[in-house]
Amino acid sequence: MLDPATCLDAMRRRDPAHDGRFFVAVRTTGIHCRPVCTARMPRPENVLFFGSAAACERAGFRPCLRCRPETAPFCPAWNGTRTTVERALKLIEAGALDRGGVDALAARLGVGRRHLSRLFDRHLGASLAQVARTLRVQRAKRLLGDTDLPIPEIAARAGFPSARRMSAAFTSLYGRPPSSLRRQSPFTPTP
Incomplete structure (x- = not known):
């Protein structure tokens, strides 16, 4: 919940620490701003405080063209x-x-x-293909260590088009086939 006294104080000081944490809507103008906006300070009885720019817009307030609340820190546009x-x-x-x-x-x-x-x-x-391949290898490696599924099934679940493609990816990355990374059962003697 937003504390109106804290929000009003931050708005008066134009405190950048509160930028993006709340938004100021002015009833008389129908506009919402960031607390750091350089526009003339509205009268306290004319302001409402909201937790997001979207909440202001839902309440019928237009975004300020000066401070552009949609670009406030922590919002997707700002990132x-x-x-x-x-x-x-x-x-x-x-x-x-x-x-x-x-x-x-x-x-x-x-x-x-x-x-x-x-x-x-x-x-x-990295390219999209490299990122996708890395994620597929990670999925396959987890399945190899945590399950006894056959290699073709692991390849399909990990997102590889075939077991052969999975084997090629493992050989390229680790220098060994995926079967060599399968965790040995504690009761199975290793040769």
Whole structure:
């Protein structure tokens, strides 16, 4: 819950420590601002405090064109392109590139394929394919260690198109086939 006295004090001081933590809506103008806005200070009886810019908009207030509340710290717009990369990573972890291609992922994110590739290169230093392969290998490695599933089943569950592709990825990364990473049962003697 927002304490009106604390919010009012932070707004009067234009305290940057509170920027993005709450938003000021002015009844008389119908506009909402960040607490650091340089616009003329409204009268205390004319302000309401909200926890997000979206809550202000839902209550019928327009965003200030001077301080642009949608770009406040901690909001997706403020994070910029990093937000797009984070969303893409979540979708890739959920298997978006296992079921569809890069074009489908980019369209789902509302960006072009080339732009998404540039963002991954800038923020992660790796391509989409490399990130997807790493996530698949991690999934497969967990399944190898935690289950007794056959290799083709592990490959399918990890998102590889085939056991052969999974084997090639493991050989490239670890210099050994996936079967060599399978955890030995404590009751099975090792040769």
